[in-house]
Amino acid sequence: MxxxxxxxxxxxxxxxxxxxxxxxxxxxxxxxxxxxxxxxxxxxxxxxxxxxxxxxxxxxxxxxxxxxxxxxxxxxxxxxxxxxxxxxxxxxxxxxxxxxxxxxxxxxxxxxxxxxxxxxxxxxxxxxxxxxxxxxxxxxxxxxxxxxxxxxxxxxxxxxxxxxxxxxxxxxxxxxxxxxxxxxxxxxxxxxxxxxxxxxxxxxxxxxxxxxxxxxxxxxxxxxxxxxxxQFVGRSNVFTGPVEAATEGKAIQWHGQRIALGQALNDSNASSASAYIKIEDTLIEAANANPSGKIAGTLRDVIFRGQYAEYLVTVDGGQEVVASSIDSATRVKPGDPVLLSWDTAKLDVFPDEVAA
Ligand SMILES: Nc1ncnc2c1ncn2[C@@H]1O[C@H](COP(=O)(O)OP(=O)(O)OP(=O)(O)O)[C@@H](O)[C@H]1O
Ligand SMILES: [Mg+2]
Missing domain, CATH: 3.40.50.300 (P-loop containing nucleotide triphosphate hydrolases)
Known part of the structure; x- marks a missing residue:
């Protein structure tokens, strides 16, 4: 060195x-x-x-x-x-x-x-x-x-x-x-x-x-x-809430939605956690796609950033999520019902600190 x-x-x-x-x-x-x-x-x-x-x-x-x-x-x-x-x-x-x-x-x-x-x-x-x-x-x-x-x-x-x-x-x-x-x-x-x-x-x-x-x-x-x-590097959506266990792995309950965590937290007994997903890994689709495992919401606004656009989505439950991954054939405009999804393996999950 x-x-x-x-x-x-x-x-x-x-x-x-x-x-x-x-x-x-x-x-x-x-x-x-x-x-x-x-x-x-x-x-x-x-x-x-x-x-x-x-x-x-x-x-x-x-x-x-x-x-x-x-x-x-x-x-x-x-x-x-x-x-x-x-x-x-x-x-x-x-x-x-x-x-x-x-x-x-x-x-x-x-x-x-x-x-x-x-x-x-x-x-x-x-x-x-x-x-x-x-x-x-x-x-x-x-x-x-x-x-x-x-x-x-x-x-x-x-x-x-x-x-x-x-x-x-x-x-x-x-x-x-x-x-x-x-x-x-x-x-x-x-x-x-x-x-x-x-x-x-x-x-x-x-x-x-x-x-x-x-x-x-x-x-x-x-x-x-x-x-x-x-939080500091890149731009991410964050889902924070209580952790629930299911047969297919753990999930975070987030304002009435269920955020599946895949293999994350398998070795943890944290009762609450936060999951981060980068906005470029957050996919938006028109609501006519297959909704299973996806999160439903309404497109509120589209912000053009030059090389890409940010889609501001109000999910059912009232929270806001930003997506910037979209199939080039997809056409959505503000007010349209949409679906959000991501590759579960791309979530970064951190157990919340438990007060001693
Ligand atoms: N000579 C000094 N006496 C007292 N405190 C100092 C002194 N130099 C730095 N500090 C304090 O140490 C901390 C770190 O300062 P530093 O200048 O290293 O920050 P930085 O990461 O470079 O921030 P910035 O991005 O604003 O330049 C600050 O809280 C600053 O007030
Ligand atoms: Mg400095």
Whole structure:
């Protein structure tokens, strides 16, 4: 493992910002730290960078314990959301600045700047000032100031948050391609799941100062390990209610409906539970289909989202369910009776915590 965080905790006064964090990242991995505001993502990144000291635990890079080392001796670079380029310096001078801090000699520094500009396609812009660059070009220079030092690890803290949506998408692809080209780990903080899913190899889901899961992004998306992840990643319908047992497996009673759970909860004696199904796995059909095992309701509204549509359905019992899977031949309009169904194996089921 190239970058290791071992049982790290961090307290500020009486407040615990991180506790019991373990993370192991390989040399060629792109890892996102995904979590809501205040969950501890930036604190964890700052601990890796050496901008904060952990209260307990260790940070290792390439086998070396760097916990006691100051930031500039760790071989790590960090790119921030509100990156500030020096306005009175050209692109070249902005890139030279961190190399000066390292006391690199002039020739080596120029060579390094050329290398960095080639990777980031900045060669033609080297003599421009920041106010003569587009937002995306400025962002590339900010990345360049991290990369020019040839770090062992690049840390990025929401570097795209201030860019508009289209530019952000382009930059996501670019950043990923730099990481592949450089072959060093990138640790990327975001609360935007689309960003995390599009760029990363693996995602660490951060919640309340801990890591809820650290896994391949498809596993995090398709098989959420915790209820929090089921709620936070992707968009799901949730069915919560008492659990009843039947011969063909357990089911949740949900506002007069029966949500069959298949094999789930077979080994559990939970008396109530929640089942999550992603909206793209929730199929809507016209009510003339075979209703057995399906849930009946009325289509209330259709929201077009460009590549797909969301069908808002009021099920009999008054609850709302969103479906976005539909057969292309199906024609339904608001007010029509409809049926909802899904593959039971795709439900993510979590027993409700029992009050002790
Ligand atoms: N220097 C500090 N002193 C006291 N509390 C702090 C300090 N730095 C961070 N915190 C607290 O630690 C918690 C985690 O902060 P952190 O900045 O890591 O969150 P985050 O996940 O990056 O959130 P965001 O998505 O909003 O940037 C927050 O409750 C924050 O108020
Ligand atoms: Mg933050």
């Amino acid at each position: 190239y970058l290791q965080i071992k049982d790290v905790s961090k307290t500020f006064g009486t407040f615990t910002a991180l506790s019991g964090v373990d993370l192991s990242i390989e040399k060629n991995e792109f890892v996102s730290l995904l979590g809501p505001s205040g969950s501890g993502k930036s604190t964890l990144l700052r601990l890796i960078a050496g901008l904060e000291q952990p209260t307990t635990g260790q940070v290792l890079i390439d086998g070396q314990d760097v916990t006691a080392l100051p930031p500039y001796q760790r071989g790590i670079a960090m790119v921030f959301q509100d990156f500030l380029l020096f306005p009175h310096m050209t692109v070249r001078e902005n890139l030279l600045f961190p190399l000066r801090m390292l006391r690199m000699n002039r020739d080596d520094a120029e060579e390094r700047i050329d290398w960095c500009c080639r990777i980031l396609s900045l060669t033609a812009l080297k003599d421009r000032f920041p106010n003569q660059l587009s937002g995306g070009q400025q962002q590339r220079v900010a990345l360049g100031r991290g990369l020019v030092c040839r770090p062992k690890v690049l840390l990025l803290d929401e570097p795209l948050a201030n860019l508009d949506r289209e530019l952000r998408r382009d930059m996501e692809i670019e950043i990923r391609s730099y990481q592949i080209q450089l072959g060093i780990p990138f640790v990327y903080v975001t609360h935007n799941q689309e960003e995390a899913l599009s760029m990363s190899d693996k995602i660490a889901v951060v919640n309340k100062g801990g890591i809820e899961d650290f896994a391949e992004k498809s596993a995090v998306y398709d098989r959420p390990k915790t209820r929090f992840i089921a």
